[in-house]
Amino acid sequence: MAEGGGLDPDAPSGKSLFAWSIERAREAFPGSPISAVVIGAIPLTDDQERPERDRRLDAFLDAGADTAVGLVIDETTAGEPWTADAIRGSHVVFIRGGDQSRYVRWWRGTPIEDAIREVHARGGVVIGTSAGAAVLGGWSFDAMVGSLDPVESLTDSTPRRLTLTRDFLGFAPGVLFDTHFTERARLPRMALMLASLPPADRATTLAVGLDPRTAFAVGPGGEGLVLGEGTVTLLRWTADSACDLKPGGPPTIRGLAFDQLTPGTRADRGGRVTSRPAEPRGTAHAWAGPGVLDRGWFASVEPAWSGRGGREEQTASLIASVASGPAHAGAWIPEGASLSDEGPSRVRVSSGSTRSAVVIDARRAVRRWTIEPAPRRDAPRAHIEGATLHILGPGVAFPDGP
Template structure:
């Protein structure tokens, strides 16, 4: 495994003046729109579109910290030797050499740093994403991702990749934006026990309608799960989504660091890496979920999947009995320490 989230590569940023052109999302188009001057990007490998047909679709849900080599190797079976795009709003090109040389099996890796809605509306950005066989969203700040990318051509281009049979993935903040429901962290991160003490506190900023990936319908995700003691806040996310009428039933997926859940075209997910994947099923509406009051929510089903375990999504019902969790007066039963 390689930790590349904050590393920098050696390739050179290239840019040209942008003009208003059709973004184009069909693989028969050979020439991309001009690159905008404001876009920072890096290309390793052949900069021309590979023009191949991926055989997925697939998803990579990665929990943060050191990346999972096995997950990136897994995706190559669906890419037909095509192109990978790394999408981020900060950082540099640390994934380029890693994915092109260390993992291999692809024609190119291009990192796009898209940190504003203006860049997300650039035709070159949408064209490049849409023509990729895989797109991986790096770690960073999901509030920036949602602010910059939601309701822009980036959103449609990501969905186009998946519909073509490509692979969409993300780690840490990149994982946070993949589900139907998103903990957007618009007011900074919520401390775990705050979610139970007041599920409507100012840090519990939820959002939706960014991506609509079928295996993640009715799903909210969280990363760094065990290391940062995030079970309590995941319960808060699930309670809010049900209470606000966004969905009658919700599945929370928490992924440990150095761990990935990979989901193939058969909708079966497999746990890869060093840690576990945690599934939290809602249990109808919470008994009490209101501003300024501790959450009361009884008998949610919690499953823990070890490396090698599988689950079919979006139902998320693995074999074996669950642990039943209840939230009352800011605490969990069975007892769980929410403090990181």
């Protein structure tokens, strides 16, 4: 299970995730006492997390675990047999948030990595939140030189902060996870990560963006279930996808399959939806969030993501507008980029732009609707299947053409 961060063990969504993990463990180990272990690389008080986050241990016990312990495993203790033995004897492993580069640097190739894999191989449950979720896929954004801001990913096709690790833990082969997704406007960064993979890998990798307090729970058969409060965003490379990634210049990435899924939706290994909640009836209304400019056929936010504040609202509002309103396409236009109209239904990124624009195209979406906002949020949650994402560099038009 990969969860997008900010998990609150006392909230209903948090309790349901802990309960899900214990239920799966009891199914895998019928009649056995269930042990859960929460692991991280440094003490909580030094990890930009509050000490009361130890509530996760109580949350496992409340959910039905028989024992729950916490371990701090740094570069020194990662090689000590007792730490690996403590993990190996558990049925549920919970990997905390923090800085995923520590996990890759300190745990890769050690008995810790082997022990976590052993738990998973015998049917145990492995959960990662935030940084812990980022290292669960076949490819991981490892943050070896720090985090990558989404606006930076629209400025430089090959930013130095875009560093990826292959097959660290690898519990979800062919998957790349990104976290804190909507709240930090990480859609363009995840698109650039996918496009930056070797060609054979990007064609077979599913990029999964996880909102806070939202999980993608993958069962033994590989099918994933969306749980929690927010949405899960899927990006896939298709036969129509293409990219132009010139070092030092804004990227162009065309034709990524885009799906944003609400809780209760299931998708297979390839990211194709296998089941979904019933579409709401009689409650749909067009959403026009603050900052969203209505161009008729097209909606936009400009300038988008110019500061740290307001990124979540700008991201969620535009997607909700596209999912619920008459405009079937929309764009985030960051400072440094501009669009010019070329007729009634065509726009182009100006050739003098220093950043790319991000376009979501839902004209051929097979399903699109909104449901009520997540707790503590204003914009409705959007459900969209069958849309397309484009990162448009200077001089590139939408829809495409000369």
